[in-house]
Amino acid sequence: KVLSMGIADQLLSRGYTVITLSHLDAHRTDLSGQYPNQYWPFGAHILTGMQIVRNDPRLFAVYLTNHGCGPDSMLVHQSAEIMGDKPWLVLEVDEHYSPVGLVTRVEAFLSALETHETGNEGVRDLDIDLPKRFVVGGFDRLEKDCSVLLPHLFPYSTLTASRLCREGFDCRELAPTDENSLHEGRALTRTKEYITFTALLGDVVKYVKREKEPHQFVLLQNGGSEADGQFSRTIRTLLDVQGFGQAAIISPLVEELHNDEQLWLDVLAGDMVMAALPEKRAEYMEQLTQECSWHALVDLARAIGRMEDDRPILCIHGDPYCVFNPQMNGHLLEGLEQDFRVSWLPLGEYLLFTWQEHGVDSTARRQQLEHLHTALGRFSPFEASFSVLRQTADRTLGKLAGGNGRYRLAKSVHGTVFACGSIEIGPLYENVVSLLNLATVTHDRPVLRLQVNGEGKEREKLETFLHFLRKQVHSPILAETKGEICV
Numbered sequence: 001k002v003l004s005m006g007i008a009d010q011l012l013s014r015g016y017t018v019i020t021l022s023h024l025d026a027h028r029t030d031l032s033g034q035y036p037n038q039y040w041p042f043g044a045h046i047l048t049g050m051q052i053v054r055n056d057p058r059l060f061a062v063y064l065t066n067h068g069c070g071p072d073s074m075l076v077h078q079s080a081e082i083m084g085d086k087p088w089l090v091l092e093v094d095e096h097y098s099p100v101g102l103v104t105r106v107e108a109f110l111s112a113l114e115t116h117e118t119g120n121e122g123v124r125d126l127d128i129d130l131p132k133r134f135v136v137g138g139f140d141r142l143e144k145d146c147s148v149l150l151p152h153l154f155p156y157s158t159l160t161a162s163r164l165c166r167e168g169f170d171c172r173e174l175a176p177t178d179e180n181s182l183h184e185g186r187a188l189t190r191t192k193e194y195i196t197f198t199a200l201l202g203d204v205v206k207y208v209k210r211e212k213e214p215h216q217f218v219l220l221q222n223g224g225s226e227a228d229g230q231f232s233r234t235i236r237t238l239l240d241v242q243g244f245g246q247a248a249i250i251s252p253l254v255e256e257l258h259n260d261e262q263l264w265l266d267v268l269a270g271d272m273v274m275a276a277l278p279e280k281r282a283e284y285m286e287q288l289t290q291e292c293s294w295h296a297l298v299d300l301a302r303a304i305g306r307m308e309d310d311r312p313i314l315c316i317h318g319d320p321y322c323v324f325n326p327q328m329n330g331h332l333l334e335g336l337e338q339d340f341r342v343s344w345l346p347l348g349e350y351l352l353f354t355w356q357e358h359g360v361d362s363t364a365r366r367q368q369l370e371h372l373h374t375a376l377g378r379f380s381p382f383e384a385s386f387s388v389l390r391q392t393a394d395r396t397l398g399k400l401a402g403g404n405g406r407y408r409l410a411k412s413v414h415g416t417v418f419a420c421g422s423i424e425i426g427p428l429y430e431n432v433v434s435l436l437n438l439a440t441v442t443h444d445r446p447v448l449r450l451q452v453n454g455e456g457k458e459r460e461k462l463e464t465f466l467h468f469l470r471k472q473v474h475s476p477i478l479a480e481t482k483g484e485i486c487v
Helices: 007-013 039-053 070-083 101-117 156-166 179-186 195-210 225-240 254-259 261-275 279-290 294-306 320-324 347-358 363-379 386-396 405-414 433-437 459-473 476-480
Strands: 063-067 088-093 132-136 147-152 171-173 217-218 248-252 315-320 341-344 418-429 447-452
Touching: 007 063, 007 101, 007 405, 039 063, 039 070, 039 254, 063 070, 063 225, 070 088, 070 225, 070 320, 088 101, 132 225, 147 156, 156 261, 156 279, 179 195, 195 217, 195 225, 225 248, 254 261, 254 347, 261 279, 261 294, 261 341, 261 347, 261 363, 279 294, 294 363, 315 320, 315 405, 320 418, 347 363, 347 386, 363 386, 386 405, 386 418, 405 418, 418 459, 433 447
Parallel strands: 063 088, 132 248, 147 171, 147 217, 217 248, 315 341, 315 418, 418 447
Antiparallel strands: none
């Protein structure tokens, strides 16, 4: 009663019968074909319950969401798709929410029910054409007679788009996220969605509003249990609601991409570009878009390792989109490379950790990372011994699935060779960060964890941290340890 703010009592006092999902025979309703990869059991139960309510004229739904809850931020959109024109009420509650505001919204909902003509909304049938518009599969499911769009994630998306073009696809990147993207995304959000979802949604909507011809978006999903695994399916929902049926979504499962050798080379090539000096990246991109072979990557790593740079090294990792999308992180990281040699999140290591967590034999690719690590020398973003990352995650965090949280915690502990500090960046309201903050770990270098929402509000915290790092780098004690490995 406390958590639900007494809403059931309000409804009972007004003469309504109140039941919960447990009273519905939701287990007999199968929506797995409509919402594939719905990895939250409670989420599947909510959606099947909504389907029952939608098709029963005697029932109406009140959905209580938790403040800042990642799963709810996706399920509420999918529930809205099911409910269609039938009235329902969504209430976000926590211990700080005003009871007066809740009472007002409940009364408005009940007033709407009094004028609603029950049954006129009809029965919602299953969408038999959905598999044509939402394809769960890898890059091999792409059609060559239809344009392919990749979310912008420099340099990785640029390298993959170039390769797909060489393979005969009409492939291009979406424009970088901008203020208009966030405006388009926020116009369709309902609660505390992550900035990673809002920006991606906005980028997609901005494109489909302009291009009316059929096209294919490649939007990744994963097996959970964070909200990001539901982004692609929820974007499909919102595109359909807005009438953008010309846009198909090809949604590979990240955990199943380990067999895509060409994609793996694209990712490693991107890691090499980001390991290089900023002024050399355009040159290296030009080379790698022409030839992206393993031998070319090793040669490039050796060239990067031979370069001289006396700047202190700063490790930046976290959610890939928050790290590499300036609009998502509020442009917080712009200018960092003037004072620091930034060791950017290595997406290859990030993905390999995910694949290893799902039982994939990573021996050959671990050896590749170790080879590149040796060639890059002190400028390597990779851990010298990949297995140490998992050992640290096992010891400090235990079992956790979602947001690659185990990798992120281990990376914050180990940082990278010669790092003077580490910054981890993720989206505001991200559930996994709550668990990472509870973990008891010891860091040998200063660590800053930022949660961003595309507004740059964390700038003061970042500047304070960087000021501290600059002072530490020039202190005699830290100067003596600059040549040691940060473990």
